[in-house]
Amino acid sequence: MSTKKITIEFPTGSAGYDITIAYGALSGIGKWARRSLSKDAARIAVVSNPTVFKLYGEQAVEHLRSAGFDVFVWLMKDGEVHKSFRNVERALDFFAASDITRTDAVLALGGGVVGDLAGFAAAVYLRGIAFLQVPTTLLSMIDSSVGGKTGVNSAAGKNRIGSFHQPSGVLIDTGVLKTLPERELTAGFCEAIKHGSLSGKKLLEQISAFLEDYRTPDLASNFDDLEFRSRLDEMISEQVSFKASIVQADERESTRRTDARSRKILNFGHTLAHALEKVTDYKYFKHGEAVGYGIKYACELSKTLALIDENIVNLLNGVVHRAGTLPPVSKLDPEEVFEAFRFDKKLVAGSLQMILLKGIGKPVIVNGDDIKRSTHIRALKKLLNQ
Ligand SMILES: NC(=O)c1ccc[n+]([C@@H]2O[C@H](COP(=O)([O-])OP(=O)(O)OC[C@H]3O[C@@H](n4cnc5c(N)ncnc54)[C@H](O)[C@@H]3O)[C@@H](O)[C@H]2O)c1
Numbered sequence: 001m002s003t004k005k006i007t008i009e010f011p012t013g014s015a016g017y018d019i020t021i022a023y024g025a026l027s028g029i030g031k032w033a034r035r036s037l038s039k040d041a042a043r044i045a046v047v048s049n050p051t052v053f054k055l056y057g058e059q060a061v062e063h064l065r066s067a068g069f070d071v072f073v074w075l076m077k078d079g080e081v082h083k084s085f086r087n088v089e090r091a092l093d094f095f096a097a098s099d100i101t102r103t104d105a106v107l108a109l110g111g112g113v114v115g116d117l118a119g120f121a122a123a124v125y126l127r128g129i130a131f132l133q134v135p136t137t138l139l140s141m142i143d144s145s146v147g148g149k150t151g152v153n154s155a156a157g158k159n160r161i162g163s164f165h166q167p168s169g170v171l172i173d174t175g176v177l178k179t180l181p182e183r184e185l186t187a188g189f190c191e192a193i194k195h196g197s198l199s200g201k202k203l204l205e206q207i208s209a210f211l212e213d214y215r216t217p218d219l220a221s222n223f224d225d226l227e228f229r230s231r232l233d234e235m236i237s238e239q240v241s242f243k244a245s246i247v248q249a250d251e252r253e254s255t256r257r258t259d260a261r262s263r264k265i266l267n268f269g270h271t272l273a274h275a276l277e278k279v280t281d282y283k284y285f286k287h288g289e290a291v292g293y294g295i296k297y298a299c300e301l302s303k304t305l306a307l308i309d310e311n312i313v314n315l316l317n318g319v320v321h322r323a324g325t326l327p328p329v330s331k332l333d334p335e336e337v338f339e340a341f342r343f344d345k346k347l348v349a350g351s352l353q354m355i356l357l358k359g360i361g362k363p364v365i366v367n368g369d370d371i372k373r374s375t376h377i378r379a380l381k382k383l384l385n386q
């Protein structure tokens with residue numbers, strides 16, 4: 001088993017941590033947790049959901065116990081709607097009932113929903129205790145487990161309540177992707193394409209070649225192939241490196257920064273994604289699928305503004321296409337989607353900050369309000385096949 005390690009360090013003084021990536025890494029979770037936590041850590045509260053726990057939970061708990069930890073398991077219901085305050089409260093009550101102290105830790109075993117909620121609960125329990133991330137979806141491996149954003153949904157909107165709370169370590173077992181449903185893989189690949197578009201040709205070509213060589217619908221059939229495993233580990237580790245490089249230089253997503261390496265650029269494709277999710281009541285798209293459409297939209301706008309040419313648009317549309325089938329959008333109303341852009345406006349000084357491209361690896365932050373309404377509507381109609 002070859003292991004890759006990426007170290008994230010913050011110039012701000014926040015503690016850095018390692019992201020460990022290996023096929024089969026779960027078998028080393030006990031020793032890894034020992035290395036990642038302070039020597040006083042005695043108890044671990046594992047947060048997961050029934051779907052993931054049934055597949056990988058017992059194995060993880062057994063290895064943690066063998067490493068000498070007292071382990072307590074709390075399962076939240078599966079699904080985005082359960083990333084709620086109510087469940088944070090339940091998790092906190094569970095930590096208290098399990099006598100988790102300030103030297104102990106919370107460990108998230110699951111996708112981004114489990115990771116975001118568990119991280120937030122760890123951030124507020126006893127004013128913040130250690131937190132370990134063991135992401136089990138492609139999206140959570142390459143995106144949500146790295147960078148310290150934690151939070152829950154509320155009446156105010158999705159992810160409107162949360163905190164920055166960096167994990168003490170991230171353990172990625174790429175082997176668990178074997179059981180991940182196809183739509184979740186497509187969603188994760190769309191975020192990977194987002195990273196490729198922002199980083200530059202090398203990362204984009206890597207994900208593009210991977211998707212050409214291994215088709216998403218039958219990805220699971222490749223897991224016995226050693227070359228596939230090594231390509232998968234390599235791809236995930238390059239993705240994580242890119243995300244780490246951005247977040248370590250702008251840990252808390254400074255509202256003032258507008259440069260090409262600010263953490264805000266990671267919102268590439270997200271203005272439209274959030275609007276699509278909102279008009280469909282967060283029930284129709286997987287988040288990453290909506291990002292797939294968002295990338296296409298950002299490319300179309302970038303071309304209309306003469307920032308990039310048709311070749312780059314075609315290139316990126318082609319890679320998104322290879323990520324898998326996206327849910328049809330022809331029934332959505334362009335005007336309604338446009339109106340939903342407003343929602344993102346509330347975030348920074350009432351302006352719509354959109355991330356566009358001047359080229360592969362060359363993001364620019366533009367004010368979406370400077371783009372004419374008619375330009376948005378025309379691009380939306382094209383995207384929605386109308
Ligand atoms: N914190 C951040 O920086 C950040 C970044 C991006 C997204 N997010 C958040 O992440 C969430 C989305 O995360 P997600 O895409 O991982 O979805 P998810 O956590 O809902 O997981 C998707 C589904 O896959 C199942 N699953 C997980 N691992 C599995 C495995 N190995 N085998 C079989 N099934 C498995 C889950 O039970 C779930 O049903 C959203 O809430 C989003 O807001 C956070």
Ligand SMILES: [Zn+2]
Nearest residue numbers: 191270287291
């Ligand atoms: Zn996203």
